[in-house]
């Protein structure tokens with residue numbers, strides 16, 4: 001089979017590889033769509049902290065069942081998505097029902113070879129039926145699930161005022177699911193193009209460009225109180241630190257993006273709010289199910305999120321172009 005291998009930073013090769021051997025309890029999936037995200041761009045550019053090369057990227061995956069084990073609930077030809085977070089099932093986090101934070105988590109396309117190939121064998125527990133969705137829609141479940149998980153972590157109440165910092169795919173996903181929870185959402189970003197797209201195509205009605213007056217603009221929107229919950233989806237330390245100033249007294253700060261380095265808050269600022277600080281990592285099976293139900297119910301502008309498509313054979317040339325055009329790309333999906 002063909003596979004797209006990131007041999008080293010800035011080098012993608014399409015190579016011929018043996019088809020995977022299918023282990024006990026595994027489903028063989030014929031990959032049809034792979035969504036791209038910041039993680040892939042970081043791997044390609046050599047900026048991912050825990051990555052060893054060569055690596056087959058691809059963790060936003062949709063395809064069709066090629067072969068299922070005897071007794072499986074899946075059958076050949078069935079349209080599926082894949083939960084790429086493979087967990088051990090026995091560690092302290094897994095025992096608490098938090099396999100998204102498994103001590104030895106292996107994310108397909110990051111820690112292990114992923115889906116930029118023709119066939120992928122995965123545990124049946126990672127395979128998700130998406131019969132009612134198109135392949136393109138199914139390839140967008142994973143990044144939406146990350147946003148849905150962050151919103152679930154925050155346990156929002158209807159009418160909450162929510163601020164989302166960063167209007168990339170994850171921030172957009174968090175904003176959409178916060179709205180579904182009944183929150184009023186303000187979206188901020190340094191990039192005007194992202195905010196224009198969020199307003200015009202995705203239905204966000206309150207966006208603010210980050211400039212020197214941002215704090216005053218946010219205070220004005222909240223009667224001076226600031227926000228019940230602030231979601232950081234930048235993964236930029238300076239933005240994450242600044243976000244505390246936008247949390248209301250009694251509010252929550254949810255860190256969705258991850259940044260290399262130390263995050264430092266002034267304790268009086270943190271303490272006087274009695275801030276609830278939450279990290280949000282990956283997503284749970286329940287988040288995937290919530291995303292699928294929300295798409296099916298028509299609550300997510302799913303097709304508008306999908307801004308770019310191309311053939312997998314063009315990956316070596318298209319990936320660098322998409323990185324260069326990132327301000328104008330929400331979700332790019334490769335066809336396999």
Ligand SMILES: [Zn+2]
Nearest residue numbers: 037039060143
């Ligand atoms: Zn991703």
Ligand SMILES: [Zn+2]
Nearest residue numbers: 088091094102
């Ligand atoms: Zn575990």
